[in-house]
Amino acid sequence: MQVASCRAAGAGILRPVNETDGKTPVDVLEAALAAWRGALGEAHVIVESEALEAAQTATFATTQRIPAILRPADTSQVQACLRIAQAHGVPVYPVSAGRNWGYGSRVPAGDGSVLLDLGRMNRVVEHDEQLAYLTVEPGVTFRQAHAWLREKNSSTFITTIGGSPDASLVGNALERGDGRGPHADIFQHVCALEVVLPTGEVVHTGHARFPGAHAAPVFRWGLGPVLDGLFSQSSLGVVTRMTFWLARKQPYLREFVCAVNDDARLWDAVDRLQALALDGTLKGSFFFWNDIKAFSVTQQYPYASVGRTPLPDWARDKFREGFGRWAISGALSAPDAEIGALLERRLAAALDGASRPLSFTPGPPDGESPFQGVPSEANLAMTYWRKRTPQPETPDPDRDRCGFIWCSVALPFTGAHAKRAVEIADRVPRLFGLEPNLALLAHSPRCLYLATALAYDRDARGEDARAHACYRALTRELAEAGYFLTRAGLQAQEEAPPVRDASAELVRKLQAALDPRGILAPGRPET
Template sequence: MSTLEAALAEWRSALGEANVLTEPEALAAAETTTFATTQRIPAILRPGSTAEVQACLRVAQAHRIPVYPVSGGRNWGYGSRVPARDGSVLMELARMNRVLAYDEKLAYLTVEPGVTFRQAYTWLKERGSPLFITTIGGSPEGSLIGNALERGDGRGPHSDIFNHVCAMEVVLPNGERVETGMARFPNAHAAPVYRWGLGPSLDGLFSQSSLGVVTRMTFWLVKKVPYLREFVFTVKEDAQLWELVDRLQQLALDGTLRNSFYFWNDVKALSVARQFPYEHTGGRTPLPSFMLEQLREDFGRWAVSGAISAQDEELGALLERRLATAMEGLARPLELGPRDADYESPFQGRPTDVNLAMAYWRKKNPMPAEPNPDRDKCGFIWCSVAVPFTGEQAREASAIATRVPRMFALEPNVALLALSPRCLYLVVALAYDREVPGEDERAMACYQSLQRELVQAGYYPMRLGLPGFSEELSSQDDSRALLKRLKEAVDPAGILAPGRYGF
C-alpha cells in the first residue's frame, strides 16, 4: 500500500467515505482557476468539525503528505482552490458552516469558516437584527473567515475586515489547537470583545500564512444608521482626479466619509455595466482608444462612489454639503441614492454579485444567473498593492497600472479603494478569455511585468494570489528569516500549505 493510499484509508475512517473525494471530475474542477495552472490534487478532504480538522492534519503529519486548506474556494482572481504546490491534498472547510454565537448589544457574530457572506446576511435579517456584517465586492458565497484571513476589503465603516475580528480558534499543523486573545482563558467574558488578550498577540500570524487552519472567528458588527445615502459622481480628466483624491482624503480623515469609497476608471465601470463590445470591433481585441472615448462619454474618465451615513437627517444633509463642496470645479454633479427606509444597501451588509461581471468582460456569452468564473473559463487575475492616500502617489501608481496592461493588449481595469484615511488599495483586474489560444500566457506575462514595475516604484503587494511574484521580494531586514524559523517551529515537516506566500 502506498503512503497516499494509507493516508486515504485513515482519512476515510475519520471523515467517512463521502467526505474523502478522489473522483476525477471533482479533482479536475478543484484544479481549475481563472488562469493557467499545472498543480494536481490527489484528493479532497471535507472535515465537518474542528476535531476532524485535527484528525486530518495528524494523518498528514504521520504520512508527510502536504495539505492545502480553503474555506469556500471562491478566491477568484487569486487562485480559487488551487494549492500553491503540486501534489497537495485539498482540505475544504465548507461543511463547517455554523453560526456559533451572536450578541446584539455588544455587536458580534462568531462563525465557522464555511459561513458565507450571504448566509450571515440572511441569518441576521431573519432575526430582525439592527446590525450588519461588512460585505465584499466578490461572490456572496465567499467565506467570511477566508476573506478576513486574506485581509480582504469590504464596504462600509469596517472595510478593513481583519481589523475588526478577534477570538480565533486555530489548528496547528501538528493537530494542536490554540485560541487567540482572551479566548484561551477559561470563562473569559471579554474574549469576543477584546482583541489583544494578554501578552503577544497571535492573530496576525495566521492571516496570509501557512502556520495554522482557522476554524472559528468572531466578527464585530456595525449598527445600521437611520440616514444612509449612496453617492456617485464622475471626473472627466485624470488631472482633476488627483486633486479630488487629496480633498476626499481630508473628508475621510475628519470623519465626513466614514464608509469606504471607490475610484473606478472607465474600463472598470464599463466592465461591470456591459461586456466587451465585439459587435463594434469586428471581434478584435483590445478595445481601441477612440472607441473607449466614445463609450465613456456618459460618465467621464473616472467614477467615484461611496455612501454617506449619519444618525439623523440634519447631520446627513450637512455631510452631503461638505462632499459637494469638495467636488466643486472637479467633478460632474453629485448623484445621490434613495433615502427609502426599505432600501437595503451593500454599505449596510447586502451582498451582491454585480461586480463578478468583470470576470466575463471578454467572454462571448453573458454572465449566467449563477456565475462561476472557474467553470466558465473566464480569464481573471488580480494585482493588488498598497498606496499612500495622496493624489501624487495615486497618480504615479495608477500610471503604471494603466500603461502596462496596454503593452500586453489588455484593457487597464483600475480602481483605487479608500478603506482608511491614510492608505489606498490600488487593484488592477486583468480580464481575458481563457478559451482564446495564447491568452493565458499573455495575461500571466502582463501580471508579472505589472507586479515588477509597481514594486520597483515602491508599491508593494498587500495581497498575493497563486501566481505570487516571479522572484523573491527583497527585504531590508531579517523578517523573512524570522518567519522561516516560525514556520519550521510549528510545521517542521512542511505539510501545511507549502509554497503559500513563499513558505
C-alpha cells in the same frame, strides 16, 4: 481561504514531505486516505476525477494536481486530518469556500497537496446584538451571514465585499480582503481566532484562551504577544472559528456618485476626500473607478461593434460620453437627517467642479444596501468581460474559463501617489493588449488600494501566457516605484518582493517549529 494564496507549481507525483519509512508515494497516499476515511467517513474523502478537476481549475493557467479532497465537519475532525497528514507526511491545503477568484480559487500552492475543504463547517456560533459581534466557522459565507442576521431582524450588519456573496467570511478576512462599508479593513475588526496548528494542537487568540473570559469576543489584544496576525496570509495554522465585529445600520444613508474627466482634477479630489476621511465625514469605504472598470461591470466586450482587441480609443471615448474618465462613489451615513445634510454639504464642497455633478440616491427604507451588508454578484460581471458567451445566471468564472487576475497594491492616500501608481497601471496592460481596469479603494484615511484587474478569455490561444507576463511586468514596475502587493495569489508565486530584514527567516523558524514535516500548504512563500 485559510492560508494565503501564493502557490508554487510542482511536477508530477505526490511525495511525502519527509519520507523515512521506505514506502512508495502511492502507498503513503493510500495509507493516509484510509486513515482519513476512518476519521471523516467514506463520503467525505473525495477522489472522483470530476470533482478533482474542478478544484484544480482557476481563472488562469495552473499545473497543480490534487489527489483527494477532505471535508471535515468540525474542529476535532480538522485536528484528525492534520495529525494524519503529519503521520504520513502528506501535504494538505485548506480552503474555506474556494471563491478566491482572481487569486487562485481553490488551487493549492504545491503539486500533490490534498485539499482540506472546510465548507461543511458553516455554523454561526454566537451573536450578540448589543455588543454587535458574530462568531462563525470558516464555511459561513457573506450571503449566509446576511440572511441569518436579517432573519433575526438584527440592526447590525457585516461589511460585504466586491467578490462573490458565496465567499467565506473567515477566508476573506485571513486574506486581508477589503470590504464595502464602515469596516473596509476587515481583518482589523476580528478577534478570538480558534486555530488548529499543523500538528493538530488547538490554540485560541486573545482572551479566548482563558476559560470563561467574558471579554474574549470584544477585546482583540488579550494578554501577552498578539497571535492573530500570524495566521493571516500564512500557512502556520488552520483557522476554524473567528469573531467579527458588526456595524450598526444608520437611519440616514445616501449613496453618492460623480464623474471626473480631467486627471488633474481627479488627483485633487483624492486629496480632498482623504481630508474628509480623516476628519470622519466619510466613515466608510469609497471608490474611484476608471471607465474600463465601469464598462466591464455593465456589459461584456463589444465584439460586435469593435471586432478586435484591445478596446480602441474611439470605443472607449464613446462610452465616456455617458460616464466620464473616472467615477467617484460611496455612501454617507449618519444617525439623523440633520447630521446627514451637513455631511452632504461637506462632500459637495469637496467635489465641486466635477464634470458630472454629485448626485445622491436615498437608501432603501429597510437599510438593505450593499453599504450596509447586502452582498451582490454585480462585480462578477468583470470576469466575463472578454468572454464571447453571455454571463450565465449562476456565474462561476472557473467553470466558464474566464481569464481574470488581480494585482492589488497599497499606496499612501495622496493625489501624488495615486497619480504615480495609476500612470503605471494604466500603461502596462496596454503593452500586452489588455484593457487597464483600475480602481482606487479608500482602505483607510491613510491608505489606498490600487486594484488592477486583468480580464481576458482563457479560450483565446496564448492569452493565459500573455496575461501572466503582463502581471509580472506590472507588479515589478509598481514595486520598483515603491508600491507593493497587498495580496499575493497563486499568480505571484515568483513575484514575492525581497525583504530587507530578518522577517523571512523568522517565519521559516516559526514554520519549522509549528509544522515539523512541512505538510501545511507547502510551496507558499512566506514573505
